Each structure stands twice: as C-alpha cells, then as structure tokens.
Amino acid sequence: MSDPRIDPRRFRPRAFRLDDQPKTTPDFIVEEKPDAYRIEAELLLDPAEQAVEKAQKQGFLGGGVFSWSGLLLSALGGLVSFAFTLWLSNLIESLFARSAALGVIGLGLAALALLAALVLAGRELKSIFRQRKIALLHRELALAHETDDSDLARKKVRELSALYKHDPRAAAARAKLKELRDEIIDGRDLIDIAERQLMPRLDDAARKEIADAAKRVSVVAAISPRAIVDVIFVAAQALRLIRRIAEIYGGRPGLLGAWRLARAVGAHLAITAGMAVGDSLLQQVLGHGIAAKISARLGEGVLNGLLTARIGLSAMAVCRPMPFFARKPPGISDVAPFLVGGDKNKES
Numbered sequence: 001m002s003d004p005r006i007d008p009r010r011f012r013p014r015a016f017r018l019d020d021q022p023k024t025t026p027d028f029i030v031e032e033k034p035d036a037y038r039i040e041a042e043l044l045l046d047p048a049e050q051a052v053e054k055a056q057k058q059g060f061l062g063g064g065v066f067s068w069s070g071l072l073l074s075a076l077g078g079l080v081s082f083a084f085t086l087w088l089s090n091l092i093e094s095l096f097a098r099s100a101a102l103g104v105i106g107l108g109l110a111a112l113a114l115l116a117a118l119v120l121a122g123r124e125l126k127s128i129f130r131q132r133k134i135a136l137l138h139r140e141l142a143l144a145h146e147t148d149d150s151d152l153a154r155k156k157v158r159e160l161s162a163l164y165k166h167d168p169r170a171a172a173a174r175a176k177l178k179e180l181r182d183e184i185i186d187g188r189d190l191i192d193i194a195e196r197q198l199m200p201r202l203d204d205a206a207r208k209e210i211a212d213a214a215k216r217v218s219v220v221a222a223i224s225p226r227a228i229v230d231v232i233f234v235a236a237q238a239l240r241l242i243r244r245i246a247e248i249y250g251g252r253p254g255l256l257g258a259w260r261l262a263r264a265v266g267a268h269l270a271i272t273a274g275m276a277v278g279d280s281l282l283q284q285v286l287g288h289g290i291a292a293k294i295s296a297r298l299g300e301g302v303l304n305g306l307l308t309a310r311i312g313l314s315a316m317a318v319c320r321p322m323p324f325f326a327r328k329p330p331g332i333s334d335v336a337p338f339l340v341g342g343d344k345n346k347e348s
Helices: 047-061 068-098 100-147 150-163 168-180 187-223 227-248 255-271 281-287 296-319
Strands: none
Touching (some): 047 255, 047 296, 100 296, 150 187, 255 296
16 A cells, blocks of 8 residues: 555656766866966976076066166166256257257257167167076976976977077977977977987087186186286176177177176076085185195186186076086086096086
8 A cells, every 4th residue: 555645756767867967076176287387496496497597587587566776777767868868959959059050960960879779779678588588488498397298398399499490500400309399298308309409519619618718717817917907807708708608598688688697697606606515616626736736826817717617607507598407517627627627528
C-alpha cells in the first residue's frame, strides 16, 4: 500500500543537461600563468644577475614621476633656458636696430642653431630609449630563462635577433636562429642557443676593448710624471671604454646616454664592491710580489690597469643584452692576464 504523503512524480525518470549542474568549488584551483612582465626577476636569479638588474634600474629603468633631484635640475634648466632666450632676443633686436640685414642674418643663424639643437636632442632621446630597450631585453631574457617560459623566450629571442639586423656579420647567426626558433620547445634551450650564436663575437670584441684600455692605462700611469695626468687619463679611458662596449652590444650612447650609462656602471661597481673579492685582485697582486719587486710607479700602473679592467667588466655586464647563461662570464684574468699573470689563451 502506498503512502499518500509521498508524491509519485518525484520518482519519475527525468532528462537533464550536464552543463546545467550547479557549479561547485573544486578542491584545488589552477591559476593562469601570471604575466611574465609583472614578475620580479630577482625572485629566483643569482646574486650576480641581481646586481646587474639593480645597476640597470638605477641607470636606465629607475626614476619615478617625482624626485627632488629631478625637480632641481628641471628648475635650473628652465631658468637657464629663459636666460638664454632673453639674451638671444635682445641680441636679435640689437641687430635689427643696427641694420635690417644684420637682423635677418642673426635670426637665420638662431633658427639654424635651434634646428641643430632639436636634432641633437632627438638623437639623445633615441640613444637613451635604445639603451633602455636593451636593459629591458636583458631583464626579460633573464626572466624567460629562469621561468622556462617558451613563449616569452621566443618573443625576446626575436627581439634580440632584430637588434643586430643591420650587422652583416650577424646574418648567419640570425638565419640559424630563425630556423631553430619554432623548432626548440624549451625556453631555456632556445635562449642558450641564441647566446651561443650571437654573443661570442660581441663578447670577444668587448674583451679586446677592455684589454687594450687596461694596457694603455697601466703604461701611461707607470710613466706619467704627474698624478693629475693619471687621474684625467684613467677617467677619459674609462668613459671611452664604457661607450665602446655599449656600441659593441648595440647601444648608441650620446652625451646624456653616456652619463646614464656611466651611472649604471658605477652602481654595478658599488653593488659588487668595486674590485670584487671573487676576482681575488688583491691576492693576485700581492701573490706576484708586485709591491716588493717593482717600482712604485709601475705598481700604480698595474693597479690602475686592474681598476680599468674591472670597470670594463661592469660595463660588459650592464650593456650586454642578455645575461651569461651558456657562456662563462669573464674575469680579470680573462681580459687582462698580462696584469695578473693569467693564461692569455684561457677560454671563457
């Protein structure tokens, strides 16, 4: 006998759609891969790469919207611009007062000067943005290698190859990378291959520049009669070396770009404590008995040469568009073996 309290319609077969089922919260949630550009690269990178990225941030990638130093420079620059404009205006008015022809000539020369200033300013901005682009490429390649992000690695390797599209000596390496770019699945492997294809020639050129600068500084410091000559020559060679290394790796620093580049290199030297303990410079110098076996002037030349080589290595680390992954980063004994008694034919 059936129970009248039970509705028989509840037990009739019914059809239902699977997608109509109520959604429940799963036991685990698989989050989408975060945007690679928003990940801080220093999460997993080694200390050497952290030092490079901090230096690049201070030289090219840093600087907020407001800073007191920026405000000071902007205010002083505005005052100088106003003073120069007033002086030029008075000069042209005086020329017109003397003669209409002189006024027209002065106005024309002022227009030419303004045009040249605008062109130079455009070049400076272009060089700064280019160096900033290289610094960003360095950081993102480091991030892609660390996270093994194949999509980001493929994109950044394409940008790395495009950086040297006007260099005929890189044509073969770029063609090889183009063939392998879609075949290599692993992001780290693709970046390692890109480094082996594109970087050896540039690294060798940078090492040669460092070696030549260290030789010049050590010789001049050893024979110069005045300390002020040493200081001026070492500073000039350091700035020239930084500019040359930036040009080798694809940068084109102008006046302001060279200043920002020098600031980044100085920041890297400060972060890595100048003459790095890992290079064992002081131990190498003392181990060779330089201070006891040769004259004081020659010892100063050797030390100045070592410092120049250290500046060159910092410039190499900051200006290189990618970190050292597949290749070993050079040390003092690699770029200036004649100063520390290293093997001149030592390979990186």
